[in-house]
Amino acid sequence: MPSHESGWSDGVALTGRGLECGVLDRLVGDVRAGASRALMVHGEAGVGKTALLDYVARQAVGCQVVRVVGVQSEMELVFAGLHQVCVPVLDLHDRLPAPQRDALRIAFGLGAGPPPDRFLVGLAVLGLLSEAAERQPLICLVDDVQWLDQASAHVLAFVARRLGTESIGLLFATRAAGADLSGIPELGMTGLRETDARGLLSSALSGPIDDRVREQILLEARGNPLALLQLARGLTPTELAGGFGLPGAAPLPTSLEAGFAQQVAALPSNTRTLLLVAAADPSGDPALLWRAAGRLGVDADAATPAVDAGLADFGTRVRFRHPLARTATYRGASAQQRQAAHRALAEATDQHLDADRSAWHRAQAAPGPDEDVAAELERSAGRARARGGLAAASAFLERAAVLTTDPAARAGRAVAAAAAKVQAGFFDAAQALLAMTESASLTPQQRASADVVRAQLAYNTSRGGEAPVLLLKAARQLEPIDVTLSRATYLDALSAAVFAGRLAGPGGHVPEAARAAVGAPRSPHPPSAVDLLLDGMAAGLDKGYGAGIPFLTLALFAFGTDMTAEEELRWMWLAAITAIRVWDDERWNVLSGRYVRLARETGALSELPLALTQRAYTLLFAGDLPNAAALIGELRVAQEVTGSGLAPYGAMALAALRGDESEVVSLTDATIQDATRRGEGIGINFAEWAKALLYNGLGNYDLALSACRNAVAYDRDVASLCWSLPEMIEAAVRSGRPEAATKAFAQLTEMANACGSDWALGVQARSHALLVGDETAEPLYRQAVARLGRTGLRVDLARAHLLYGEWLRRRRRRNDARVQLDAAQGMFTDMGVAAFAARADRELRAVGGRTDRSAARAADACLTAQETQIARMARDGLTNPEIGTRLFISARTVQYHLRKVFAKLGISSRSQLAGVLPESALGPLASASADETLGQKSAPEGAVCRRRRSADSKQ
Structure with missing residues (x-):
């Protein structure tokens, strides 16, 4: 076999690929030196991508090499490709942090638990590969990425983007550069130059060739190495030497596949059957292959002609020479032959150890609708969902719907498949599945479920629009079926209406949603925190702000009681913004801290962007801009990784x-x-x-x-x-223009009087003092300073000092003004609130105050943004794996950055970080009590904040 053929090369050099080999040599060298590299090689079928992967495997002396091949028929099996990557190093999974270890075990079906967040699975794989690279540099070669199951493709792309300094090389080969691999360095491959193409063709020939035939082969192959070899192999010696012309050109993949199809067709019948079974099951498991082949009456001798023809290899793994050879084999068989192959594989597959693969083969073997198979696919969908494979679950359910004869059951499965498609991000496919249900006779619950999916689809594609209206419709339909679900859907509708605001569609504005929610059926159980949130939001939005306060206050203090982590995460965003809406800074602080901790501890990394945004705002209002900035930096990383489209609030x-x-x-x-x-x-x-x-x-x-x-x-x-x-x-x-403030002040006063918190009453007093302007303003300013001083909201407190000082200056009370303005300027400067600090500075100069105060230069000013984040987390007591989890990088990369931090700051240990980095105004989030109960009033943290603010204001 010539050394240049894709997938079967044994030589060292590749004809015409010196530039590409140089790039790969550098990649391997960097990995050996301790760096990590990722590269995507893309080009048309047969251009030599697999040959380049083979080249890397040969060059990677001293490295552990792991190979993965995506196979089209396995795209629906969740984490099938990822399993190929991890199996060789899975013995190291016990070294991972517990949440990552558990996520990986659940993903691979090795353990039970709630569905793991796919980004947590990604972190687990990054950590696992990093652990493997500790003992030996690691190179992963992933071929035919376009045919990997989506869950595996997402995780491997995630790992590639988060590599740092772990001694890992990750090399992808794919037909076309797609969105899944965006941001990864690329190496595009095109056809060989003419001289190299001629050289490769000559090396593949065993006899003379007519010049006209040579030129025709070169013309049709267009430099594609596999096409050159296949076209030459397809001609007899007589045809090569006798000037026999080739037929008209066809698109390359088609012509290449046709060439493989001709080779397969020339094989004995039992060999063709063996190849078909191998093509139908991409696991590469020879034991499974021979069990299935035996059921079809095929013995081991059938492999020899396929091996001699260079089409496949039957060793420790079953491997086709090229993906097009597999495709040609499968497509070249009749429908009945394919069904027979899948039936044999289903029977040969252990239903206890690999129930999903067995079910999938049974589905492919079914000649028509089959309720037993559909039911088994539905069970497989449940298992896939439990492992975090939403794409696989949706594929199983979609196929189950197709195999279902009963119209009602078919519609129900279509709705379930559509819901899974929405969760997996396949919005067009979800729309098509919903279309299947429009003419069906749905049960009331199915109709309501379909409307919920439509609302989710609308929300995910356009945030406002019709989402509130569809949710209200679904909530009404659920009233006689499931009161608890109906009430939850009403609350979703209210949230959607608030989120859409001025951009909501007809019938979905806040007043309309509130009027509908007020009429929601009462809960048959004692009201939960979620029930109270619904009642409070509905009353407040329909009858007036104050009408909702009693319910919402109870809801905030009950939130977390008798709730699972999943329930808390579902409603935490709404609970946190409710705390803001009722001006409860203590509960806001508690809830925002709990939100971030819960998202991290449960591995719900998709929730992190919202959670980090909430917590960042808490820190901003507390005047802790450095730590808020660190969280916003972490938020950017989370958004980059999760693909969140959240606005940069x-x-x-x-x-x-x-x-x-x-x-x-x-x-x-x-x-x-x-x-x-x-x-x-x-x-x-x-x-x-x-x-x-x-x-x-x-x-x-x-x-x-x-x-x-x-x-x-x-x-x-x-x-x-x-x-x-x-x-x-x-x-x-x-x-x-004080008249423009009249309506705003009335609205502010309505809220302050209703909720009665120090935050609301302090801001209301500050605003009232601005409006009155005369001597009656002073007691209002004093009240504002006193009330805001009892909160943790330093920015609002500093603004009260500033406005009071400005009022005093205009009354020519220079000494009194200097006290207030000095307090304001000092607070603003210390917090880094620059614009207000400059405004206070101007006022302070006008009364002869000291204006040369400047914020001390932070010790971390010389650090990069990522180094600052890592240093602050290390200061707050987080371990390297914990920091890596938060920043979506490996623990080894964390250690690499910490060494740089120590050198820049002139320190030698983590314990010294506390002395050179400023602390959070609210205390380190990492050290907040992990077992803090949201169902209890949690004043200690707020009290500490208030004592610290009070001390600051006296300085």
Whole structure:
């Protein structure tokens, strides 16, 4: 066999591939030297991608090499490809952190538990490969990526993007560069140059060739190495030497497949049957192959002609010479022959050890609808879902629906398949499955379930639009069927309406959703936290803000009691924003901290973007900008990894507090454009609020007022304006238009009087003092300072000092003004709230105050963003694996960065980090009590914050 053939090369050099081999030599050298590298090789079928992988395998002396091949017929089997990667090193999985170890075991069906987050599985694989590379550099070769099961493809792409310094090489080969592998370095392969093509063709010939035949082969092959060899092999010596012309050119994959098909057709019947069985089962397990072949009356002698023809190898693994040889074998068989092969494989597969593969073969063997097979596929879908394989679950359910004869059962399976498709991100396929149900006679529960899926589809594709209306429709249909599910769906509808805001579709605005939710059936059980959230939101949005406060207050203090982690995660976002909407800073602090911890501890990494955003805002309002910035950096990593489309809410607020006008304008403009496109009205509110906050800090009150008017334009949900209203009042008064603040102040007062918290009453008193302006303002300013001083909200407290000081200066009470302005300027400067600090500085100079105070340069200023994140987490007591989990990198990469941190900061151990890095204003999140119960009032952390603020204000 010539040494240049894809997949079967034994030589060292590859004809015409010097440049590509050089790239791969450097990759192998870097891995041996301790670095990690990923590379995607792409090009048409037969261009030599597999030959390059073979080249790497030969060159990787001293490295452990793991090979994976994607196979089209295995795309529905969850984590099938990933299993090939991990099996050689799976003995090291006990070294992984417990959540990762458990996720990997569940994914591979080795243990039981809730479905693992796919990003946690990715971290587990990264950790596993990193552990393997500790003992020997590791190179993974992944061929035919386009045919990997989606779960495996996502995880391996995740690992490739998160490699650091682990001595791991990850090399992909695929037909075309797709979105799954975006961001990974690429090496595109094209046909050989003419001289190299001629040389390769000559090396493959065993006799003379007519010049016209040679030129025709070169013309049709277009430099494709496999085509050159296949076309030459397809001609007899007489045809090669006698000037026999080739037929007209066909597309390369088609012509190559036809060439393989001709070779297969020339084989004895029993050999063709053996190859068909091998093509139908891509596991490569020779024992399974021979068991199935035996059921078809095929013995071991049948393999010899296939081996002699160079089509397949039957050793410790069953391997086709080229993927097109497998495809040609399978497609060349009749439907009845394929069904017979799958039936034999289903019978030969152990139903206890590999029930899913057995079910899939049974499905392929079914000549028509078969309820038994459909039921088994449904069970396989359940197992796939339990392992985190949503794509596989949806494929099983879709096939089950096709094999179902009963119309009602068929529709029910189609709805279930559509729901799985939505969860897996296959929105077009979900829409097609829902179309199957439109003409079916659905049960009321099936109809409601279909509407829920339609709502989820609408929400995922356009955030606002019709999602609230569809959810309301589904909730009404569920009322006589399942009261608990109906109430949960009403709450989803309210949340969707709040999220869509001004961009909700007809019938889905907040008042309409609230009126419908008020009529939700009462729970048959004592009200849970979720029941109270629904009752409170519905009452507050329908009857007035104050009507919902009693229910929502109880809901926040009951939240977490008798709830599973899954239930908490489902509703935590709503609970956290409810704490903001009722101005409860203590519960907000507790809930946001719990949200992040829960997402991390349970491995629900898809929840991290929302959780980190909530926690970052808590830190921003507490004035802890450095640690908020660290969380926002972590958030960017989480979004990059999870593909979350969440707007940059945290980054907008951080830039506004820092006074970075260009950054705020850039972020808010992009957010408003994106939110408008997606129907995410709440994004517009936040963007306009961030601009108002910035311009009030800069003293550009006209621009602040303009932003505020946009922010409060949609006031059907007054609670969503809790941050915009104070900005509106300040901007209107400062720009000489206090009448514009009248409505905003009335709305703010309604909220403050109803909830009665120090936060709300303090901001209300501060705003009232601005409006009155005369001598009655002073007791209001004092009240604002006192009330906000009892909270953990340093930014609002500092702003109260600033406004009080400005009022005193205008009354020519210079000494009194200096006290307030000095407190404000000191707090703003220490927090890094630059625009407000500059404003306080100008006022302080005007009364003769000391204005040369500047924030101490942070010890971590010389560190990169990633080094800063890692250093702060290490300071807070996190281990290297824990830090790696948070930043989606390996523990070895964490250690590499820590060594650089120590060198830059001039320290030698982790214990010294506390002395050179500032602490969080709310205390390190990592050290917060892990067993804190949300169902109890949790005042200690808030109390500590208040004592610290009080001390700060006295300095």
